[in-house]
Amino acid sequence: MIRAVYFFVAFFSFVLMSCQAEKSSGKYPVTVGNIEFDEKLDDPTFRKCYPEKQIDVQYYQGTKEFDYKGEKIAIIEKLTNEKISSESKINGYITVRFLVNCEGKTGLFRIQQMNADLKEAVLDKELGDKLLRFTKSLDGWIPKEIKGLKIGYYQYLTYKIENGKVSEVLP
Template structure:
């Protein structure tokens, strides 16, 4: 009887053993943009390795860093005459990385309606705003503790009746 009890205990403890699963590697920060060879420029280089922390544009007291500030972007957009005939309403956000040389890459776009639900407002307008955002060349490199860094930036275009009514942030 003792042997049977011992065998049952041993069998149940062996059955409860599980093989170790590999630890899942999470991004250094929520929202990190991973390189995608299908859509990203292979010549765009990060200054900080991909697995290290990326700063957001607001991580230092200088905030938004563009030559001429946001007004320069607004003026350039006004000259571009970008609009949609579809009279759509919502938001188009373009998020990207500015590297330590003030070059931009890893662009991602999200469209939402006025109820903040992800949707497709207008792909033609989205592509025009993406091209416009890629053309902006006045980004200023950021430094933290004397070291130039990469940082994430975004521009959100508020769309009212098919036209950009405001740029956020």
């Protein structure tokens, strides 16, 4: 009888704590999460390496910032040569998040725009489209390897926009 009472107290305590944890997570989840395939946005020929195992790592999971041939400077040089800008004198951030598979190919691109106060807003659709096309054109991504297994990983590039021009590439 006493064991049953302890079991029920422990069980209900666990349920209560789980509910409280779920309530407190609110708007910002613990992880960014995976990008799900969307037939309206995504290339149907792009393949994840191990889709059944969900082993693609996030960019914040102890991985190097840039696994790109020539590192970040190569991306900045290519961007400078493209001369991408907006006629509007806007300020803010445009982030493109995507998956690099175990072959170094990219897909599942998603874009988010924020104003200078970091509030979600459409700064300039045309500029966003140009930066998305530019990001898709980058073909020097290097596959990651963990314990001899090549894996996919999520990557992002955030373009800081000042007076309609890209002033910085983050991270």
